[in-house]
Amino acid sequence: MHRVYRPRNYLEIGVNDGRSLALSRVPSIAVDPAFKVVTSISCDVHLVKQTSDAFFARKDPLLHLRTGRNPFRALARRDPLRALGGDPRLELAFIDGMHLFEFALRDFMNIEKHARWSSVIVLDDMMPRNVDEAARDRHTGAWTGDVYKVAEVLRRFRPDLLVAEVDTTPTGVVAVFGADPSNTVLTQKYDAIIEEYVTEDPQDVPDEILTRKRAVAPEALLGAGFWPALIRARNLNRPRSAFTDLRRQIERVTG
Structure with missing residues (x-):
């Protein structure tokens, strides 16, 4: 995703331990209350040792992207008018925090507030291979928890988004396109959603999740032809209306 989408x-x-963070080559923010980075990092990164809820409660959580070595500052110097659309909205985000539905949903909601429609938001561990891996109370080696429910909630309450399940090893990811920071549906319905979806173990994992019925091969997604158009729309700060055509292109790949 870093290579194909080329986020700024x-x-x-x-x-x-920093293995996924090591893939970044751009100004980055990495949040974890108990990280132990043992991998060589090759980007300008702000490591935040606190919960994601506490991080997003900051007055300016993206301060590092505003003040660090980032392309938006260079854009402001070269072209102040374009810089009006060059604020550091998140372009690529990866959610792999607490493996409980309500935490992952809040992480998505908080990230979306700082994104654009051209941003890509990826959630990890979205396709448990069995009911035991999906338990809220961990008792297995590999563990997804019940975060798989986030995809269902987004499809149900946010049909404006495009939610694509990707058949990665071992426990799948979901890529979300079309973020809309002005949409307040999830915020308004959050309490009701939690009451409905947070349930005791064992979790009732749908067969289509266990069998990955809707999942697209990662090679097919990353090799699709829509990426250059998405990058152009992002770089030119095109309005959300441009998502209509791009959505059709992405759906040809993801179904």
């Missing part, structure tokens, strides 16, 4: 900034929730 990156946010990661759930750093652990």
Whole structure:
């Protein structure tokens, strides 16, 4: 995704030892209350050792992207008018934090507030291979928890988004396109959603999740022809109306 989408900034929730953060080559923010980075990092990164809820509660959580070595500052110097649309909205975000539905949903909601429609938001561990891996109370080696429910909630309450399940090893990811920071549906319905979707173990994991019925091969997604158009729309700060045509192009790949 870093190579194909070429984001100008990156946010990661759930750093652990830094293996996924090591893929970034752009100004980045990485959030984890207990990270232990043992991997060589090759980007300008702000490591935040706190929960994602606490991070997003900051007055200016993206301060590092405003003041660090980032392309938006250079854009402002070269072209002040274009810089009006050059604020550091998140372009690529990866959610791999607490493996509980309500945490992952809040992480998505908070990231979307700082995104654009051309941003790509990826959630990890979205396709458990069995009911045990999907338990809220961890008792397995590989563990997804019940974050798979986020995809269902987004499809149900936010049909304006495009939610694509991707058949990665071992426990799948979901890529979300078409973010809309002005949309308040999830905020308004959050309490009701939590009451409905947070349930005791064992979780009732749909067969289509366990069998990855709707999942697209990662090679097919990354090799699709829509990426150059999405990058152009992002770089030119095109209005959300441009998503209509791009959505059709993405759906040809993701179904």
